[in-house]
Amino acid sequence: MTAVDVLIVGGGLTGCATAWHLAERGASVMLVEAGELNGGASGQNAGSLHFQIERRFLENGPALAEQASRVLALNRLAIQDWRALDQQFGPAMEIVMHGGLMVAESDAEVALLERKAAREAEFGVPTQLLDGAGVAAIAPYLSPGIRAATWLADEGHANPRTITRLLAARAIEGGAEVRSHTRLADIGRSAIGFQVTLASGEGREQVRADRVLLATGAATMRTGVLFNLHLPVFPAGLTMTATERTAPMIGHLVQHVGRRLSMKQAESGNILIGGGWASRLQRGETGFDLSRPATIDPEALRANLKAAADTVPRVAALNIIRSWTGIVALTADQLPLVGAVSRVPGLYVAAGGSGFTLGPTFARLLAAEMAGERGGDGELALFSPDRFDHLNGFMG
Amino acid sequence: MSGMFDLAIVGGGPAGQAAAQIACAAGLGVVMLDEQPRMGGQILRQPPSTLGVRDWLPGATYDDLKAQLHRSEALPGLDWRGGVSVLGLFRDADGFQLLATGRDGRLTIAARRVLVAAGCYDMPTAFPGWTLPGVMSAGGVQAFLKSQQVVPGKRFVLAGTHPLQLLVADQLRKAGADVAGVHFAQGLGAMVGQLLRDPLLPLGNLRPFRDAAAAFVNLRRAGVAVRFGQRLVRAIGSERLEAAEFADGTRIACDVLATCYGFLPQADLPRQAGCAMQRCERTGGLAAVIDRWQRSSVQGLSAAGETTGVAGAEVALREGRLAAIGILLADGLLSESEAERRAAPIRRELAKLQRFADLLARIADPRTAIAGLADDATILCRCEDVTRGALIRAIRATAGPEDASALKLVSRAGMGVCQGRSCEHAVRALLAEQGAAPGGGFTARFPARPVAIADLID
Amino acid sequence: MSHRIATHHPEPILIRVDGAEVTALPGEMLASALLAADQPVFRADLEGQARGMFCNMGTCGECFVTVEALGRPPRRLRACLVPVELGMEVWRG
Numbered sequence: 001m002t003a004v005d006v007l008i009v010g011g012g013l014t015g016c017a018t019a020w021h022l023a024e025r026g027a028s029v030m031l032v033e034a035g036e037l038n039g040g041a042s043g044q045n046a047g048s049l050h051f052q053i054e055r056r057f058l059e060n061g062p063a064l065a066e067q068a069s070r071v072l073a074l075n076r077l078a079i080q081d082w083r084a085l086d087q088q089f090g091p092a093m094e095i096v097m098h099g100g101l102m103v104a105e106s107d108a109e110v111a112l113l114e115r116k117a118a119r120e121a122e123f124g125v126p127t128q129l130l131d132g133a134g135v136a137a138i139a140p141y142l143s144p145g146i147r148a149a150t151w152l153a154d155e156g157h158a159n160p161r162t163i164t165r166l167l168a169a170r171a172i173e174g175g176a177e178v179r180s181h182t183r184l185a186d187i188g189r190s191a192i193g194f195q196v197t198l199a200s201g202e203g204r205e206q207v208r209a210d211r212v213l214l215a216t217g218a219a220t221m222r223t224g225v226l227f228n229l230h231l232p233v234f235p236a237g238l239t240m241t242a243t244e245r246t247a248p249m250i251g252h253l254v255q256h257v258g259r260r261l262s263m264k265q266a267e268s269g270n271i272l273i274g275g276g277w278a279s280r281l282q283r284g285e286t287g288f289d290l291s292r293p294a295t296i297d298p299e300a301l302r303a304n305l306k307a308a309a310d311t312v313p314r315v316a317a318l319n320i321i322r323s324w325t326g327i328v329a330l331t332a333d334q335l336p337l338v339g340a341v342s343r344v345p346g347l348y349v350a351a352g353g354s355g356f357t358l359g360p361t362f363a364r365l366l367a368a369e370m371a372g373e374r375g376g377d378g379e380l381a382l383f384s385p386d387r388f389d390h391l392n393g394f395m396g
Numbered sequence: 397m398s399g400m401f402d403l404a405i406v407g408g409g410p411a412g413q414a415a416a417q418i419a420c421a422a423g424l425g426v427v428m429l430d431e432q433p434r435m436g437g438q439i440l441r442q443p444p445s446t447l448g449v450r451d452w453l454p455g456a457t458y459d460d461l462k463a464q465l466h467r468s469e470a471l472p473g474l475d476w477r478g479g480v481s482v483l484g485l486f487r488d489a490d491g492f493q494l495l496a497t498g499r500d501g502r503l504t505i506a507a508r509r510v511l512v513a514a515g516c517y518d519m520p521t522a523f524p525g526w527t528l529p530g531v532m533s534a535g536g537v538q539a540f541l542k543s544q545q546v547v548p549g550k551r552f553v554l555a556g557t558h559p560l561q562l563l564v565a566d567q568l569r570k571a572g573a574d575v576a577g578v579h580f581a582q583g584l585g586a587m588v589g590q591l592l593r594d595p596l597l598p599l600g601n602l603r604p605f606r607d608a609a610a611a612f613v614n615l616r617r618a619g620v621a622v623r624f625g626q627r628l629v630r631a632i633g634s635e636r637l638e639a640a641e642f643a644d645g646t647r648i649a650c651d652v653l654a655t656c657y658g659f660l661p662q663a664d665l666p667r668q669a670g671c672a673m674q675r676c677e678r679t680g681g682l683a684a685v686i687d688r689w690q691r692s693s694v695q696g697l698s699a700a701g702e703t704t705g706v707a708g709a710e711v712a713l714r715e716g717r718l719a720a721i722g723i724l725l726a727d728g729l730l731s732e733s734e735a736e737r738r739a740a741p742i743r744r745e746l747a748k749l750q751r752f753a754d755l756l757a758r759i760a761d762p763r764t765a766i767a768g769l770a771d772d773a774t775i776l777c778r779c780e781d782v783t784r785g786a787l788i789r790a791i792r793a794t795a796g797p798e799d800a801s802a803l804k805l806v807s808r809a810g811m812g813v814c815q816g817r818s819c820e821h822a823v824r825a826l827l828a829e830q831g832a833a834p835g836g837g838f839t840a841r842f843p844a845r846p847v848a849i850a851d852l853i854d
Numbered sequence: 855m856s857h858r859i860a861t862h863h864p865e866p867i868l869i870r871v872d873g874a875e876v877t878a879l880p881g882e883m884l885a886s887a888l889l890a891a892d893q894p895v896f897r898a899d900l901e902g903q904a905r906g907m908f909c910n911m912g913t914c915g916e917c918f919v920t921v922e923a924l925g926r927p928p929r930r931l932r933a934c935l936v937p938v939e940l941g942m943e944v945w946r947g
Contacts, residue, residue, distance in 0.1 A: 636904060813915035
């Protein structure tokens, strides 16, 4: 029987990056992915590197905003991690960090920006508040209706279609075994670790693993079942849209504090538009069917495009060529679920929220923790799955 | 918005027209949408009413179709919307919402049922030089003649495997073009061999064969060379096409090279809607899977004509009739027995026609002719300029993609303005050649045609 | 050199293509007017190579041009599907 130090379940960004870090440390690693590598949210998102407080944290009242803003400590690390990836992998990842703006139009939005900037300063994220003239100087492509913005010089975007596979390739070069189209069929636990049954087109196979990481995104609730656990991560469908290629127009990541919107221009010249507009999850027999893509909601799509054209008027004349959907994972308190699951020794999880921007950081910190390295600053403490342990009082 | 239609028909060709006649006669509220300004489909793509045309599309092949077209254009109760591109189909509680754009911007059509009869398009075939201006699909060249009364060049070379090129060449010749030759990659013996495989087929009764034979004779009489076993290998030119080169080294000077290797179903809308699809064996196109009433796997969505597999106008119009009868049956406007009674003769004709369609597909089989045509520097994805070599490198990379959709994301092939209509079949063939399983093709996305943001949000 | 074969047609109109006047027939598509004017190049690809019409049925996207018709904002449209109009301005590329 194959025996590995770590079995990683899920071939998305976090899973592949963790495999790479662990392989570099000399651990024996196997990564299994039920479908194609990068087939989930890691490859479906629009590639924003956003380090300001997210709008979704601000739209559900001050208490939640207060708690959620604590993720900023991680954002600071993520800036460093993306710069490091850029150095280690070069242009193939198309990492561009030329700055990002979160814009405001109304008085209320300007006031919200001010409070947000103050909170960011508290956590050491160097956001700058700009007035209308200041914004226009940096981003003349924005609508004259934009009255203020917060600017963060480190924001930007990267290519979500290639990054995960580049990380997987490094993991493989470092000795990790990566298997796609292979799913977790069963799990048995013993004093010496996990007995894992893998299933693929070639049949079934037993693998013994000391530790298991579930990096299964929106499917985490389902993979938790194999461990008799509630891992409370909820799927949500999102919509993104690409325009045809066009000459350089938008040099930054653009978000809106009062409307759901993110925009950026990829290296290829296409403008990518998203920002959290819903797509519809398909229903299955016993819940949402995550094996089928979420479907476009035309009204949500139009609202998203309206927000884009209101913010950057020149995009109105551009053709869109493709709208696509992805399924992301959310938690009840909006913070990701990352770290060891105390109820099942040896089990780790990483899912839920901003998995593209924060994935490299989750991976680096998790790899260190799983490799037994001490001396970290407890950066992941806030995201411990144990905060929902009460759900598992009768489980495990 | 104009209320709820009983039936929205996408495509104004023979299949759509045939369905509209039956549906309108039964009192259904029917809307028909097509990208062309006038009804007809590609087979009868009409010139603008402003142009005077002598003897438009003469011949028996076109006569019945023209008669149906004229009846359809005068059909009371049919709401015709020409110049409209359908971008997406969305299911709701009442049926479907069709999001479309035209000259006046966005159009939303609500319909209880939808029939997609969107026709087909020429299979784009990649070979060195095929992106030069002047290299066109034979169907595209023919459309300039038929619908625009324009001879789109001076000296024409036709090449491929499909007998349609004989008709196009003859039409070009009649319009005064210099046709330098028609080139079949397959040998004459192979073509005749296919004909003889089913000796009981009364080919003389079948119009496509009769027309191809007549065109062949006309071309020969006019001194136009029709060559067999002449495989096109390269288009030559710098800023525009200058010559076509064949496997035996022959070079023929021309400013238009029309390629004719077969046709792929227009199936963006059923694919977007999640219909079950099947692969066309010889061309690699994806066709909607339908039941005996032309119903797709998606409730309320039917398909007819080339969208369900390329078999020609005669098959298409009968499938359109069958689809409409199936819809009347589902609506309770026909009893089961009445529907079966009306469908029976149509099914008999279809069974016979399908044998001819299969024969034609065998004769025109492009696979041998196009295998190995593209070299590593040849662009397969015309929109994103992705070469065969780049795709092979992507497939072979460590942790590389295994299916067509994953290869698209890594390589950008299929991510441009045509959304893979030009390259998908070639990308899937390449994956298979490289030992991978291409899967179901690229994931079809909204919008089916590019659309300006302003036109969507206004 | 392309040519037209209509037996009769309305008075030709002028459109502007990249600033230069091109004669067109009312009712015909922009792509036809361009080919009839012996202008087969519609754009340059990423390598700067010339590209022209391919499918002429709205499917391949090779003929996208920027069109500004009188009284309408500019749009990127398929030349094979756009009827010419008096005063139309067209930019290729």
